[in-house]
Structures are given as C-alpha cells and as structure tokens.
Amino acid sequence: MTSTTKTAPPAELSVKRIRAWSALLGVLSAAVVLAVAEFFAVFISPASSPVLAVGSLVIDLAPSWLKDLTIALFGTNDKIVLLLCVGLLVLVLAVVIGLIEYARPSWGVILLVFVGVVATIAVTTRAQASASWPMPTVLGVVAGVLVLRLTMIRLRRWVSSAPAAPAATPAGTAAAARAASAQRSSATPNRVPAASRRDFLRIVGVTSIGAVLVGAGARVVNASASVVDAVRTALTLPAAAFPAPAIPAGASLDVAGISPIITPNADFYRIDTALVVPNIDADEWSLKITGMVENEIEITFAELLALPLVETAATLSCVSNVVGGDLVDNAMWLGYPIRELLARAKPLAGADMVLSRSIDGFTASTPIEALQEESRESILAVGMNGEPLPREHGFPVRMVVPGLYGYVSATKWVVEMQVTRFADATAYWTDRGWSAKGPVKVQSRIDVPASNASIEAGTLAVAGVAWAPNTGVTGVEVRVDSGTWEPAELATAISVDTWVQWVYEWEATSGNHIIEVRATDADGTTQSGDPVPVVPDGAEGWHRIGVQVS
Numbered sequence: 001m002t003s004t005t006k007t008a009p010p011a012e013l014s015v016k017r018i019r020a021w022s023a024l025l026g027v028l029s030a031a032v033v034l035a036v037a038e039f040f041a042v043f044i045s046p047a048s049s050p051v052l053a054v055g056s057l058v059i060d061l062a063p064s065w066l067k068d069l070t071i072a073l074f075g076t077n078d079k080i081v082l083l084l085c086v087g088l089l090v091l092v093l094a095v096v097i098g099l100i101e102y103a104r105p106s107w108g109v110i111l112l113v114f115v116g117v118v119a120t121i122a123v124t125t126r127a128q129a130s131a132s133w134p135m136p137t138v139l140g141v142v143a144g145v146l147v148l149r150l151t152m153i154r155l156r157r158w159v160s161s162a163p164a165a166p167a168a169t170p171a172g173t174a175a176a177a178r179a180a181s182a183q184r185s186s187a188t189p190n191r192v193p194a195a196s197r198r199d200f201l202r203i204v205g206v207t208s209i210g211a212v213l214v215g216a217g218a219r220v221v222n223a224s225a226s227v228v229d230a231v232r233t234a235l236t237l238p239a240a241a242f243p244a245p246a247i248p249a250g251a252s253l254d255v256a257g258i259s260p261i262i263t264p265n266a267d268f269y270r271i272d273t274a275l276v277v278p279n280i281d282a283d284e285w286s287l288k289i290t291g292m293v294e295n296e297i298e299i300t301f302a303e304l305l306a307l308p309l310v311e312t313a314a315t316l317s318c319v320s321n322v323v324g325g326d327l328v329d330n331a332m333w334l335g336y337p338i339r340e341l342l343a344r345a346k347p348l349a350g351a352d353m354v355l356s357r358s359i360d361g362f363t364a365s366t367p368i369e370a371l372q373e374e375s376r377e378s379i380l381a382v383g384m385n386g387e388p389l390p391r392e393h394g395f396p397v398r399m400v401v402p403g404l405y406g407y408v409s410a411t412k413w414v415v416e417m418q419v420t421r422f423a424d425a426t427a428y429w430t431d432r433g434w435s436a437k438g439p440v441k442v443q444s445r446i447d448v449p450a451s452n453a454s455i456e457a458g459t460l461a462v463a464g465v466a467w468a469p470n471t472g473v474t475g476v477e478v479r480v481d482s483g484t485w486e487p488a489e490l491a492t493a494i495s496v497d498t499w500v501q502w503v504y505e506w507e508a509t510s511g512n513h514i515i516e517v518r519a520t521d522a523d524g525t526t527q528s529g530d531p532v533p534v535v536p537d538g539a540e541g542w543h544r545i546g547v548q549v550s
C-alpha cells in the first residue's frame with residue numbers, strides 16, 4: 001500500500017482513494033438500509049426492526065457455551081456486547097459490499113441482498129412476528145440497493161473523468177486498478193472532472209444526511225415504543241373486584257370457521273386515526289374530568305388500578321363496518337365504571353354529552369346518560385382478554401361503552417373527559433360528516449360457508465354471529481333463494497352486550513343459491529332489508545352470500 005502514496009503524484013483519484021470511497025459507499029448503503037427499515041418499523045412494530053431481530057436471532061442460535069462465556073466475561077452488559085458485535089459485523093460486511101461492488105459490479109448488490117434475506121429471516125422467525133414484519137427490512141434493502149447502484153455509477157463517472165492515476169500499483173490492488181482503468185477506457189470522454197466530482201459528492205452528502213436524520217428520528221420513536229412495550233409486558237393488572245360470570249357452556253357452537261365467541265387480541269380489528277401508535281408511559285398517564293362539573297378531578301393510573309375493577313364482556317363495532325364486514329369483535333374487558341367517576345365529578349344540570357379526548361387529539365361525543373346508566377357497563381378499560389390493553393388498542397386506558405359505535409364512545413389513549421353539551425361541542429368524526437350520536441344497529445353476519453363457496457349437496461351448517469350490544473339479540477332467521485325465513489338456532493350469549501353465535505342446518509341441493517340472514521333484538525327491532533350505507537350512522541341491510549352446490 002505504501003508505494004501508492006509515495007509514488008503517486010497528487011492525482012485526482014488514486015486507487016487507494018477509490019477503494020476508500022467504495023468502502024464508504026458500502027457503509028452508506030448499509031446506513032440507508034437500516035434507516036429505511038427503522039422508519040417503516042415505526043408504523044409496523046418497533047420489534048420488526050432488523051438490527052434487534054438479528055441480535056435476537058444470534059442469541060437464539062448461539063451455542064450455550066458461548067452465551068455462558070459472554071455472560072461470564074461481560075455480566076449484565078452481555079446484550080450491549082452482542083449489539084456491538086452485530087454492529088461491527090454489519091460494518092465489516094458493508095465495507096466488503098462496497099469494495100466488491102466497485103471491483104465487480106453487481107456482486108456487491110448480490111451480497112447486500114443476501115445479507116438482507118438473512119435479516120428478513122431473522123425478523124420473520126421472531127415469536128411475535130406478524131405477516132407485515134418483513135416489510136421494513138425488505139423496503140430497507142431495496143433502498144440500500146438503489147443507493148449502492150446510484151452512488152457507484154457516479155463514482156465511476158468521476159473516476160473515468162479524472163486524470164489517470166499512475167499505473168504503479170502493488171499486487172494487492174491490481175483488481176481495483178484494473179476495474180478503474182477499464183472504467184476509464186469505456187468512459188464518456190466529454191465529462192468535466194469537477195462536475196462529476198460534484199455530482200458524486202452531492203449524492204453522497206444528501207443520502208448521508210437523509211439516512212442519519214431519518215434513522216435517528218425513527219430509532220428514537222421505536223426506542224420509546226419498546227420501552228412502553230416492556231412496561232406493558234411487566235405490568236400485572238389487579239384481579240377484578242367484580243369478575244365476569246363464567247362464559248356460559250353453550251356460548252360456543254361447534255362449527256368450523258365461525259367467529260370465536262371471544263376474539264383474541266391479535267385478531268381484534270383496529271381502527272384509529274393514529275399514523276403512529278401513541279406511546280404512553282403508564283406512570284405519567286392521568287385522566288382529567290373537566291367542563292360542566294362541580295369538581296374537576298384527575299386520576300392517575302395507579303389510583304385507577306387501586307379502585308374496585310369490574311370485568312365485563314362487550315362487543316365493539318365500527319360505524320364503518322359494511323353489512324357482512326369484519327370491523328366488529330368481542331372481548332373481555334377489565335376496567336372501572338365511568339358512572340362512578342362522573343358521580344365524583346358531579347356533572348352540572350344541562351350537560352348532555354361527554355367529549356372524550358385521546359392524547360393524540362382524537363375526540364368522541366358520548367351522550368352522558370350512556371355513561372351514567374346503571375343498566376350499561378360503560379368502563380374506563382385497562383385490560384383486554386386478561387392482559388393490559390395492547391398499545392394499538394389504547395394502552396394504558398381506553399373507554400368501552402356497550403351499544404355505541406367506537407367513533408362516539410371507545411376513545412383509546414384517553415386523557416380527558418370534558419362534560420359538555422351537544423349544542424356546544426362536536427367530535428372528530430362529527431366534524432367530518434358523521435352523525436353526532438351513534439347507537440349500534442342490530443346486525444348479523446354469515447361466517448360459514450364463505451361467500452361464493454363451492455359445496456357439496458347435503459346437510460350443511462350455515463352459521464355466524466349477530467349483535468345488538470346493550471340490547472341483546474333474541475332471534476336470527478335465515479332464508480334461501482328468497483324463500484320463507486326460517487329460525488336459526490341461537491347459542492347462549494355471554495350477555496346482552498356481546499354478539500351471539502347462531503347456526504342453521506340447511507339441506508343444500510345442487511345449483512346456485514343465495515343465503516340471507518337477519519336478526520331481531522330484544523326491543524323487537526328486526527333488521528331491515530333495505531340497504532343503507534355506512535355514512536352517516538351505520539350500515540343497514542341483510543348479509544347475503546351466494547354458493548354453488550354440486
């Protein structure tokens with residue numbers, strides 16, 4: 001190496017400098033991979049970021065003697081050592097990728113993609129991984145490949161336009177020198193060296209700054225999300241002072257493909273306006289009751305958990321749920337009755353609405369009586385199916401009001417309840433054309449058979465769920481090909497607040513058939529067959545499917 005520096009005149013680009021730049025472009029591409037992956041992990045899950053996933057995979061795969069040795073050597077710093085090792089490995093790989101890509105175009109890209117595939121496997125094999133988890137890594141690698149290619153093209157242009165470096169190169173750099181001279185001989189001769197150099201430096205500068213800003217910003221967000229996740233995982237909720245009665249033995253029908261009576265958290269539908277799920281430190285959280293009250297009150301998370309909590313099942317549904325849609329689910333919630341808190345705050349006469357506010361500014365307008373009635377278990381929920389609320393479902397605290405659509409009642413990440421009047425305030429979706437009040441309409445859905453299914457003639461279970469939360473479903477009927485409505489068998493509902501499973505034994509004969517369902521609630525309201533769109537206060541109509549029987 002020494003001879004290059006000694007013998008070369010102050011040429012624009014010595015082989016040594018070309019190699020240094022190539023190595024740097026490898027590092028830059030790796031930085032772009034990580035920054036872009038970190039950025040998309042913000043929207044998917046902090047744990048889908050490839051760096052941590054690779055670290056975790058290494059921990060899983062490392063032989064136990066190595067783990068023991070690391071712990072023996074570094075004690076509780078073993079994780080930091082591991083991350084440093086992964087970081088060092090990434091750096092070395094990045095340098096190699098850059099050098100190879102310059103000497104043998106496309107080989108660096110291939111190595112980068114290969115490393116990307118390994119990282120994607122690491123992400124996909126994490127225990128909690130969902131289908132979307134590989135996306136940040138894949139998008140990161142795509143961006144990294146683009147940057148590697150585009151910067152290399154500009155480096156080559158610069159090299160080819162620069163005055164030739166001296167031929168004298170030590171054996172070790174022969175390949176790079178060959179590549180450089182090959183580049184020169186095929187170069188477009190009319191490029192001005194200064195312009196190509198400027199071009200190259202500009203793309204390197206802009207990409208570096210972008211990668212650092214995006215990567216660091218996204219890392220900070222992901223780190224705080226990880227902290228909240230860790231706090232949430234470590235949290236043990238108190239037992240309910242008023243546990244829910246056992247789920248009735250007859251609540252679940254034995255029909256393959258029917259919606260389970262309790263929706264697992266991972267499958268529970270999610271709707272909100274949050275681009276990034278808010279990260280709330282439960283210790284910092286508090287809820288204020290403000291507005292038209294005698295006593296404004298504030299309650300912390302610890303104070304809330306110390307109160308006698310109730311456990312109650314309730315079906316949540318979205319006003320945007322189309323007939324037959326899946327924006328409806330049922331969970332077992334743990335929380336404290338809102339009526340008790342309102343009683344402490346003492347609403348003033350004339351108040352008819354509570355405007356609840358999320359930490360991210362979303363608001364919902366709930367009729368105050370829906371929160372005060374003894375007959376309705378409206379709660380400030382802290383638990384969902386035996387766990388603290390998942391972050392995306394409102395950790396640490398949300399509202400759950402049986403019988404009202406989510407947009408007027410189920411505020412997640414709730415931090416304020418302002419007692420007011422419908423005449424004086426409007427909520428987020430009301431300002432966007434939706435109704436100020438949103439009682440849930442009685443609805444029913446066919447889960448099996450699937451729409452357009454091809455089935456064999458014979459006895460067949462047509463089954464699904466029906467719901468009219470806070471009222472209860474008293475009957476479900478099915479009809480085939482616009483024939484007479486036949487009663488379906490109802491399972492035992494957990495309560496009037498939850499959906500109920502139903503099944504209808506159908507003698508399927510060959511041919512194409514239309515199956516429809518309708519439910520009746522405890523007030524005697526039967527679903528109307530006239531279709532009504534979701535805007536402004538919820539869809540109406542019968543769920544209808546077609547099947548081919550052979």
Ligand SMILES: Nc1nc2c(c(=O)[nH]1)N[C@H]1C(S)=C(S)[C@@H](COP(=O)(O)O)O[C@H]1N2
Pocket residue numbers: 268269270271272273274316317318319358359360362392393394405406407410411412413
């Ligand atoms: N903070 C906040 N809370 C919110 C919303 C929102 O956008 N932001 N959406 C509401 C709507 S429209 C519905 S249907 C329910 C959905 O709750 P889930 O995501 O837990 O199913 O949350 C409600 N609470």
Ligand SMILES: [Mo]
Pocket residue numbers: 271317318319320405406407
């Ligand atoms: Mo909704």
